[in-house]
Amino acid sequence: MSLATYIGSNVKLPINDELDDIVTIGSCFSDEMHRLNIKKHHFTTSYVYEVSSDWGIEITEYMNKSRLKESKEKLLALCRLMDHYLKSGDFFELYSCWIGEEAEQREGALTLNIHYFDIDAIEMPEKTLVRIEK
Template identity: 75%
Template sequence: MSLATYTGPNVELPINNNLVTNGSCFSDERNRLNIKKRQFTTPYVYEVASDWGIEITEYMNKSRRKKSKEKLIVLCKLMDRYFKSGDFFEWYSCLVGEETEEQERK
């Protein structure tokens, strides 16, 4: 199984790089529209392309958790380049195939 990560900013991002993409690693455009509808309150959704998504939990091994933290920092720095005051993004990770399932919100 693979982990997919998506970001939903409240502004359109003119990007397509090695980390955040309009293309697909695990998803296609139709799937991203369903993800946007089910998982985000924002008007845009992008897949965070990586060999393993961003998951920072106590259950991950230390090496993968460290890499996830590094990816999240890169993602935040990237977003900061395009955001103005008040802009934001949401973030969602799941196993591939579970993108549109109900998520537990805490």
């Protein structure tokens, strides 16, 4: 099984297939049905994409240190990327789950400001809907 992270936005995002980027927008593990289930059950936004990488973005104390560090770097890189696309007052949503669990009930919710959060103080386990506001 694979942990996928989905991003929801009201702004259309370009698909980025650059393999050397820490974060790319495009399909890696998911198909259209997975993304439709995320939109139906979790997101309020118009567009849904997968954040492609070797593993989804998950930040918990139970992760091994290298995967935790990588997830934090991905989240920060994604916020920098989205900062270019969003206007003040806009937001994007993130949701990570195992492939095939997109329609299952979420287990938590978190709201962050795109510019002001302590990456070392947040918990972002799977099945948490994260809203990041600009």
